[in-house]
Amino acid sequence: MTKVKICGLSAPDEVVSAVEAGSDYIGFVFAASRRQVSLKQAQSLAQLVPEKVKKVGVFVSPSYEMLEEYIKAVPLDMVQIHGDFKDMSSKTLSVPVIRALQVKDELTVPAGQSDYLLLDAPVAGSGQTFDWTKLQNKTFSSPFFIAGGLTADNVSQAIRLFHPFAVDVSSGVESNGRKDAEKIRLFVERVKA
Structure with a gap:
């Protein structure tokens, strides 16, 4: 069965809603964005x-040292890396890595540690959504998550098309810039149906 990641959670009620709805993964964004949380917030x-x-901790172009610090401090079960990660080919992290790729014209999977x-x-x-x-x-040698513009209305189609390991949603379960418990519930329900 396809797994669900609810990303960009920044308040206790959002986390509780995502857990109660049956999410498999919770994403905390540490990169600069309106959904960014501090290390202290994530720990709480x-x-x-x-x-x-x-x-899952979400990072953009982090250092190896920063990742390991946050993995231990939160603690995190996985990290999701966007952008560059120069240490990826030479150092192995203590948790699984989700390597984020923007789907544009040509899709190139970078070398180095990438579990997903x-x-x-x-x-x-x-x-x-991407095209x-x-x-x-x-075909991909690693299990993959589909993200980008997913909502309760299109997630079933994405699952039928791609047969992903998991789907990842953030803005698609928001109302007025905040996570919406009913949208989260409906999204998870559609994925698990």
Whole structure:
């Protein structure tokens, strides 16, 4: 069954809603964005997440040292890396890595540690889908997440098209810039149906 990651959680009620709805992964964004949380916030929110739900830290072009600091401090079960990660080919992290790729014209998977891929829109967090036809007849050696513009209305189609390991949503379960418990519930329900 396809797994669900609810990303960009920044308040206790959002975390509780995502957990109660049946999310498999919770994403805390540490990169600069309107959904960014501090290390201290993430530590507090992580206490609301049961062990069966994995905590994922989302970073843009981080250093190896920063990743390991946050992995231990929150603690995180996985990290999701956007942008460059110069240490990726020479150092192994202590948790699994989700490597985010923007689907544009040509999709290149970078070398180095990558336990999962995350296929996202050209502008991450924009709420826009990428051109789904660009992935027709593509195969990947790693399990992958589909992200970018997913909502309860289109997630079933994305699952039928791609058969992903997991789907990842942020803006698609928001109302007025905040996570919406009913939208989260409906999204998870559609994925698990």
